[in-house]
Amino acid sequence: GESVGLHLPTLSVQEGDNSIINCAYSNSASDYFIWYKQESGKGPQFIIDIRSNMDKRQGQRVTVLLNKTVKHLSLQIAATQPGDSAVYFCAENIMTDKLIFGTGTRLQVFP
């Protein structure tokens, strides 16, 4: 099956700080991108999405930035809270409903 990496990077941040999680996507033809949050024992939860005709989109406490030139996606979480601790995945979509997921980044929030 398709796979993206074997290692799970970890980002540790202090409560109240801003977090930035990065993702490199694989296909320049991808036109839709999603960030998911997955807590232990649960399925991925939708956070925010962005279409390829945009370079920035904001939600509640979260911002997604898309740089198509270098095929890079980032998720910014403002005022990180303990409840934000989870694994975060980016996913790309290439004109189908077949999501290709990144490796994931574990976010740890400490007091």
Add this chain to the structure above:
Amino acid sequence: KAGVTQTPRYLIKTRGQQVTLSCSPISGHRSVSWYQQTPGQGLQFLFEYFSETQRNKGNFPGRFSGRQFSNSRSEMNVSTLELGDSALYLCASSLAPGRGTDTQYFGPGTRLTVL
């Protein structure tokens, strides 16, 4: 509105057996996709169904199959189980397939353990 539901939540099988997992999409959603999640390989796409037809398929052996019913509920089946099939199997639903721009919402998954 209820989310995506998957049954059973946990399953233990032995090598060589077969297993069937069930997924009920969000009400009104007609597209269902299945993913396998393992620590080593991450989240990998298995297949997607819409209107009882398989539209997309990932790179998995023929032991993995699925189907969708007229009410959009979906099942996936794994025959002749192998140890490496131990994983979290996730189902996601979306309104309808298009250019892939409908958000997919995930269920809690079925944790399959093969002994």
